[in-house]
Amino acid sequence: MEFFVDENDRVDGIAKVTGKAKFFAEYEVPGLTYGVLVTSTVTKGKITAIDSKAASNAPGVLAVVSHLNKPSVAGYEQEGGSPMKIFYTDQIFYNGQPLAIVVADTFERATYAATLVQVSYAKEDFNTDFEKSISDSTVKKLQGQTPYKRGIEDAYKTAEVQLEQKYHLPVETHNPMELHGIIADWRPNDQVTVYAKTQGVKATQNTIANVFKIPVDKVQVNSEFVGGAFGMALRTWPLEIATIIASKHLAKPVKLVITRDQMFTMVGNRPASYQKIGIGATKDGKLTGITHTAFGQSATYENFTEGVVNMSKFMYQCENVNTNYYVIPLDMGVPIWMRGPGEATGAFALESAIDEMAHALDMDPLEFRIKNDPEIDQVQKRPFSSKYIKEAYKLGADKIGWNERKNKPGSIVDGAWQIGYGVSVGVFGAGRGRATVKGILKADGSLVLQSAASDIGPGTGTGMTLIASKLMNIPVGKITFELGDSSLPPAPSQGGSATLSTVGSAVNDVCVALKATIVELAANANMDATANFVDVLKKNNLAMIEKTIQSSQNNPEAKNYSMYSFSIHFVQVRVHQLTGVVKVSKIVSVGDAGTIVSPKTARSQMVGGAVGGIGMALTEEALLDHRYGRYINNNFADYHVPVHADVPEIDVIFINKPDLIVNPMGAKGMGEIALIGFSAAVANAVFNATGKRIRTLPITPDKVLEA
Amino acid sequence: MINFQYVRTSVVKTALGLIGKDPKASFIAGGTNLIDLMKRGVTAPDKLIDINYLPLKKIEEIDHVLHVGALASNSELAENMIVKDKFPLLMLALQAGASAQLRNMATVGGNMMQRTRCAYFYDTTMPCNKRAPGSGCGAIGGYNRMHAIFGASEACIAVHPSDMCVALVALDAKVVIAHTKGERKINFIDFHRLAGNTPEKDNNLQKGELIVRLEIPLNNLNKNFHYLKVRDRSSYAFALVSVAAALDIQNNIIHTARLAMGGVAHKPWRLIAAENFLKGKNPTVANFEEAAKIAMNGAKGFGENDFKLKMAPNSIIEALTVAKAKS
Numbered sequence A: 001m002e003f004f005v006d007e008n009d010r011v012d013g014i015a016k017v018t019g020k021a022k023f024f025a026e027y028e029v030p031g032l033t034y035g036v037l038v039t040s041t042v043t044k045g046k047i048t049a050i051d052s053k054a055a056s057n058a059p060g061v062l063a064v065v066s067h068l069n070k071p072s073v074a075g076y077e078q079e080g081g082s083p084m085k086i087f088y089t090d091q092i093f094y095n096g097q098p099l100a101i102v103v104a105d106t107f108e109r110a111t112y113a114a115t116l117v118q119v120s121y122a123k124e125d126f127n128t129d130f131e132k133s134i135s136d137s138t139v140k141k142l143q144g145q146t147p148y149k150r151g152i153e154d155a156y157k158t159a160e161v162q163l164e165q166k167y168h169l170p171v172e173t174h175n176p177m178e179l180h181g182i183i184a185d186w187r188p189n190d191q192v193t194v195y196a197k198t199q200g201v202k203a204t205q206n207t208i209a210n211v212f213k214i215p216v217d218k219v220q221v222n223s224e225f226v227g228g229a230f231g232m233a234l235r236t237w238p239l240e241i242a243t244i245i246a247s248k249h250l251a252k253p254v255k256l257v258i259t260r261d262q263m264f265t266m267v268g269n270r271p272a273s274y275q276k277i278g279i280g281a282t283k284d285g286k287l288t289g290i291t292h293t294a295f296g297q298s299a300t301y302e303n304f305t306e307g308v309v310n311m312s313k314f315m316y317q318c319e320n321v322n323t324n325y326y327v328i329p330l331d332m333g334v335p336i337w338m339r340g341p342g343e344a345t346g347a348f349a350l351e352s353a354i355d356e357m358a359h360a361l362d363m364d365p366l367e368f369r370i371k372n373d374p375e376i377d378q379v380q381k382r383p384f385s386s387k388y389i390k391e392a393y394k395l396g397a398d399k400i401g402w403n404e405r406k407n408k409p410g411s412i413v414d415g416a417w418q419i420g421y422g423v424s425v426g427v428f429g430a431g432r433g434r435a436t437v438k439g440i441l442k443a444d445g446s447l448v449l450q451s452a453a454s455d456i457g458p459g460t461g462t463g464m465t466l467i468a469s470k471l472m473n474i475p476v477g478k479i480t481f482e483l484g485d486s487s488l489p490p491a492p493s494q495g496g497s498a499t500l501s502t503v504g505s506a507v508n509d510v511c512v513a514l515k516a517t518i519v520e521l522a523a524n525a526n527m528d529a530t531a532n533f534v535d536v537l538k539k540n541n542l543a544m545i546e547k548t549i550q551s552s553q554n555n556p557e558a559k560n561y562s563m564y565s566f567s568i569h570f571v572q573v574r575v576h577q578l579t580g581v582v583k584v585s586k587i588v589s590v591g592d593a594g595t596i597v598s599p600k601t602a603r604s605q606m607v608g609g610a611v612g613g614i615g616m617a618l619t620e621e622a623l624l625d626h627r628y629g630r631y632i633n634n635n636f637a638d639y640h641v642p643v644h645a646d647v648p649e650i651d652v653i654f655i656n657k658p659d660l661i662v663n664p665m666g667a668k669g670m671g672e673i674a675l676i677g678f679s680a681a682v683a684n685a686v687f688n689a690t691g692k693r694i695r696t697l698p699i700t701p702d703k704v705l706e707a
Numbered sequence B: 001m002i003n004f005q006y007v008r009t010s011v012v013k014t015a016l017g018l019i020g021k022d023p024k025a026s027f028i029a030g031g032t033n034l035i036d037l038m039k040r041g042v043t044a045p046d047k048l049i050d051i052n053y054l055p056l057k058k059i060e061e062i063d064h065v066l067h068v069g070a071l072a073s074n075s076e077l078a079e080n081m082i083v084k085d086k087f088p089l090l091m092l093a094l095q096a097g098a099s100a101q102l103r104n105m106a107t108v109g110g111n112m113m114q115r116t117r118c119a120y121f122y123d124t125t126m127p128c129n130k131r132a133p134g135s136g137c138g139a140i141g142g143y144n145r146m147h148a149i150f151g152a153s154e155a156c157i158a159v160h161p162s163d164m165c166v167a168l169v170a171l172d173a174k175v176v177i178a179h180t181k182g183e184r185k186i187n188f189i190d191f192h193r194l195a196g197n198t199p200e201k202d203n204n205l206q207k208g209e210l211i212v213r214l215e216i217p218l219n220n221l222n223k224n225f226h227y228l229k230v231r232d233r234s235s236y237a238f239a240l241v242s243v244a245a246a247l248d249i250q251n252n253i254i255h256t257a258r259l260a261m262g263g264v265a266h267k268p269w270r271l272i273a274a275e276n277f278l279k280g281k282n283p284t285v286a287n288f289e290e291a292a293k294i295a296m297n298g299a300k301g302f303g304e305n306d307f308k309l310k311m312a313p314n315s316i317i318e319a320l321t322v323a324k325a326k327s
Ligand SMILES: Cc1cc2nc3c(=O)[nH]c(=O)nc-3n(C[C@H](O)[C@H](O)[C@H](O)COP(=O)(O)OP(=O)(O)OC[C@H]3O[C@@H](n4cnc5c(N)ncnc54)[C@H](O)[C@@H]3O)c2cc1C
Pocket: A637, B026, B027, B028, B029, B030, B031, B032, B033, B034, B035, B036, B051, B070, B071, B096, B097, B098, B099, B102, B105, B106, B107, B108, B109, B110, B111, B112, B113, B114, B161, B162, B163, B164, B209, B210, B211, B212, B236, B237, B238, B239
């Protein structure tokens, strides 16, 4: 079969569609054994006994490992209680917590034997009910972020036009297609090799070295391809340590792949949240006060916080802003950043409230936003490195046909359907970290780049290859970018939309250095400075040259600016008057993310963000029965991610103007902004269509009908 | 491992003989429901009798009656020309179910026999009278957004999840059932049961019996019909509420009305009183509204599913309105 690829295609596209790309669970390790976890069926308490006799005697079973018989784990003896030490004590912190791992010669035998392990418990009272806990003064609330205040506190309360509202988001799960797990191969000489699903091979390497107190270079982490993660693979989970413990115990390689229902309890989630927003404005539409108070769900055994209230501090021109953010520790698995993380949660509340205020003022919500667009970042009191948001408003509005929109809700009807338009803004820090890249330029005309970066799907290799191709004038097909291997030069984890900026800057620097060396070598050989590098290397009798460069974290000028990526989401929805069904019928997402280095994968990011946004707005909600502390829709039939039929054609527009303050490519990150704000655009459109304001996600038909 | 035997046969008599001998044996057709239940530990048959090779796949019209073999797949049935032409309501209902991949595997018999999707039924650590009689009902006082508003009992408020069956009950289908001594035929409406005190029994198929075919009489309901499925996403989700509606309208008078609902009861819920009301009336929105009101007689919510008390009548009105507008 022949593939037709062009230079903007994913460099690993063919490997992925032909099955050549190997994901962690597909590695063949000689002598591999299979682990299956036994999990808690109670929510809080103590293990009083684990009867593993029947399991141990079942055919093919090699071991049942729990806190009762685990091998020594050096790191456990020293540190405090967080992060959770798996198989350490008899304590149960949440329902579904791994209590033991059964290892057998086949997956099927391990699965069966796991059902034979009998755990006895001493149960204790527990609390998993976030919504109830908010108003329950006996439930502990922890400060999640230093309170912020600019100007007068709660100034909205004295404004000419005031508004105070509450917004609720449920637990959402990342649930990428690829299940989580690991292959661990602990060797008698205390070296360990793992095939992992991780957003950071170096982070995983460090965690493992730390837990087992072995030198970092004795830990080899491989994770070349990852089948989606959305944030859930930003840390090493107890289940991974459990597998390494089992491998150490048995002195055999062990593979663990968790089940779909375990994906709801073992690898984090977007925390449930409750937010109160107060907004004040003058009658002519100038914001005078914003108060944003947020509560997020966390766990008792580890704490989790995120940037829920960040955006409210600087997105709009306003002299008086105060924010507060608390977390409520519950007897549930600990959350983790999920795409757009806290900012996406906060944007739902803020951007809904802004829309509500525009309505209260009888203003077009777009006009209201433009009127309150800040010149500078009022938090840091410095300009933005780049911000083309007004241009983005205009491009998006034209494309969706914003002028068709009527400010009065419920104005457009098509048979049984009401039609409405909504808009929302997304913003996320355009961060840049430090990474090291090694470049090997060869006399055969090829370039190899190496860095321990990750690719959870956005197309890291593709972006890096395009950056190098442009700088070096080498065709894409001659460049290889190697990643996902902890022995390569270090790079940070893939998170916070920073990989292109961080690793790309190092690629840039390596390419610049390689070019400079070529110019020197050309001079040595009395060649023209513009001579082709292949000729220069040959003339110098060199098969290759190498450079390893650590990029600086910042442009020196960066401290004078606030650096953010922006997005504007426009949606049109249709709402059925009798059934309450909401369909997103048009989407225009505009990205202000600097130079677009890789047009196809950048577009894919925006499309994926919009699809995730439809899920967040309309369908996704992980439900717990608080009487038992157990998830009850923990499968893909009942936890609804959007299907194709829920997704209309998505128009993506990029401003595509360089921001050279952020990095030499002029590119700002965009993984998060693709999602941030989207759910509010949908809620705002539902309001515009029907006059019904839904402040609790997801907006399911029953909520629309009952509103 | 939980071992089980696997046998298959292409002879109906042999299949009946096999199931009769072994009280813990189970037929397997498409396997799309049974295998899931086995994996989750809800059921553990000691023998699977594969019936996919039985000669029960034919779809044919005989003497004004459509005969549908119990092993015809959901997609074959939906794509069949006679069904498209004469029973389009059934086609719509089939297409509203599951996903294309599942419909390719799912059979008519298996669809009728599929078990409830109640979360408490599936999670073996939770109480459920249907799975473990006497253990209690997790859904009462628990998460019951998807649950019944009609005919529920104190033992069970689960719903039958099928779409196909909602159309079949509206179309006056009959079920032909084989047993070792011969065949019996019952009305579709009598096939599924209400939960009562025996929620473990979904239907009136006796141990050792096999569904062999459906018989659906020809009718005049192929012009004004609609299957409306209200769900949380546009495809691949079970019904919050669904409505099968078909009208035989002549000279602006409703001669025959057929109405049934899914997602509201332990069985596909036929709305006879509402049908009787519509008979002889004009197909007006006012009459549809009145029919919907009649249909809701006796409905009761359990908290999280209270919204169905509004969604259900609304959906009846919408389904009738769309059905009427078709001509
Ligand atoms: C994720 C998911 C989503 C779904 N969504 C929907 C939906 O939206 N709407 C919908 O209607 N359905 C839906 N389904 C259910 C699907 O329609 C059923 O699983 C399918 O129809 C079962 O048919 P089968 O042939 O695979 O049955 P099997 O799984 O093979 O069998 C099911 C049961 O029927 C018995 N059985 C099968 N044939 C006969 C027979 N001839 N006589 C007696 N007993 C028999 C078996 O013994 C078994 O107990 C969904 C299923 C899944 C997994």
